[in-house]
Amino acid sequence: MQKFTDLKNKADQEYNTLLTKPRIRIGTDISGVAAGSIEISNELSKHISEHNLDITLSHVGGFGLSFAEPLIDIQMPDGSRVFYSNVTVDNVGKIVQNHLINGNPVYDLAFAYSGNLTNTNNTPEFYQLPENKLQKKVLTENFGEIDPTDIYEYIANDGYSALAKALFQMEADNVHKEILDSKLRGRGGAAFPTGVKLGFLKGSEAKEKYILCNCEEGDPGAWNDKAILESDPHRLVEGLILAAIATNASNGIIFIRHGNDIPIDRTKAAIKSAYENGLLGQNILGSEFTFDAEVVLVGESYVAGEETALMEAVEGKRAMPRYKPPFPAAFGVWGHPSNINNIKTIANLPSIISKGSSWFTSIGTETSTGTAILCLSGNINKPGLYEIEMGTTIRSVIEDICDGIPNNKELKLLQTGGPLGGVLNSSKLDTSIDFDSMAKAGAILGSGGIIVADQDVDVIDLTRMLIAFCQFESCGKCFPCRLGNSHLLEILNRICGKTSTESDIELMRKVGTNMQQGSLCGHGQLGFNPIKSALEYFKDDFDLALDTSISVPNVTINIPTRANRY
DSSP: OHHHHHHHHHHHHHHHHHTTSOEEEEEOSHHHHHHTHHHHHHHHHHHHHHTTOOOEEEEEOOOSOGGGOSOEEEEOTTSOEEEEOSOOHHHHHHHIIIIIISSOOOTTTEEEEESSOSOOTTOOBGGGSHHHHTOOOSTTTTTTTSOTTOHHHHHHTTTTHHHHHHHHTSOHHHHHHHHHHTTOBOTTTTOOBHHHHHHHHHTOOOSSOEEEEEEOOOOTTOOHHHHHHHHOHHHHHHHHHHHHHHHTOOEEEEEEOTTOHHHHHHHHHHHHHHHHTTSSBSSGGGSSOOBEEEEEEOOSOGGGGSHHHHHHHHTTSOOOOOOSSSOTTTSOGGGSOEEEEEHHHHHTHHHHHHHOHHHHHTSBOSSSBSEEEEEEEESOSSOEEEEEETTOBHHIIIIIISOOOGGGOOEEEEEESSTTSEEEEGGGTTOBSSHHHHHHTTOOOTTSEEEEEETTOOHHHHHHHHHHHHHHHOOOSSHHHHHHHHHHHHHHHHHHTTOOOTHHHHHHHHHHHHHHHHOSSHHHHTTTHHHHHHHHHOHHHHHHHTOTTSOOOOOOOOOOOGGGGO
16 A cells, blocks of 8 residues: 555645646547647647746647537636637637736637636636536546646546555455446446446456456447547556456456557556556555556457457457357457456446445436436537436437537437437437436437437438448348348338338338347347337338339448458
């Protein structure tokens, strides 16, 4: 414990020193970079150098407010902060001159403020904004606040304290019991009880056991896995070690889709600094526990997110699901017992161990405890990433947090849970966001992506695009999925081209049933979901499309399957 105490004291000292001078935080997550934050950072650096200012310029993750990017946050030594949104290169000079040199924040450019400031020109208080106030930040509490590449900032904000507690104040069985009692369910889509799943690995007596973290995240409309890696990668590393303590695992693998350079670089840096500070490797923090972790890059396959396909990819093979049994807890990566969980699942563990299972179960619903990170995009005024308490309604998220639909148009549909999820209409706005309520509504929470569409969107064409994605991403190993997705796309092409008949609706249902019952993994088993839910909530649209007396352009989507490309 003394080693952690020394590390914490050093981190506190470094962090307190950092706060003695002005600090500029700029979000350089994928959302911020796409909006131009690197250009803003370069311009800030130029002005700071020209004026010889003693200021810390930090690249942090984003606050999740994609609509406000590029977003810069200027904090003064007294703790006061001013946030500038949608910053352009042209107004950087004005902000530096007035705010940092003259001490007069530019409130006509300000998005919000925080701290003891006067004459704010009616600028709103940042943490009281609806998009912040209505959130419940657990996984995202450090987003935009700390430098994700600085381990001392994470430790100074109570990082790795849960690890120290688990190592020196708890037995391994109690660590597992806390996770079990928290009722945490997997955040990757299946929602299986995490404690139960870890228990399968815990029961193995093998000396070499693996904890795998799935950060593949290939869903269109979801980027929350990447956001954790970009904004707070040490939370994942700490959670991975806690899962290893609970199961007596020896090795950890963080699986990331290649091409996501910012998440990859920051995760690798976090692992490197954890090793350097005795938080990974032999005898962690002077304890008897040893655990090694690494990042593995494999990608361009949506099916690689399925746990057994992921293991195949880690082993250097083509990402295709395995037949089960044997299950991963008995025969996993390289034949060793393994446990695989989504990054959001593992990243919840530090808070659960630090604050206790009772605290965690006080958040959310009886059967869906904790929070959900949602990615809102599409026809919505304030797209972004928001962490809400399980049980919050879809309506509250869209209307109260995201400020509704642009141009006073009506909401027509919600596409939830990725391409294998459901298509809901506006009658489901009051659905509670939790695993069971979403499933009952005919959708899935999945990875947390929600695409919002207004009255102008063609639901059948949207459904066709989802099936085209699923067809392309089918690995081709089992024919119900390989052929089923192709047949569904052919039928939807006919419907959109006005060459279909009513019998095609029943044919799609038969194909979907065969896929659900015969496919090897969730890709095929859930592949009919978009059509099934669209038929339930938008039957009139399909009836209208089947009316061949109406002439529409015939645009056929014919994408070769991934299986045929090898």
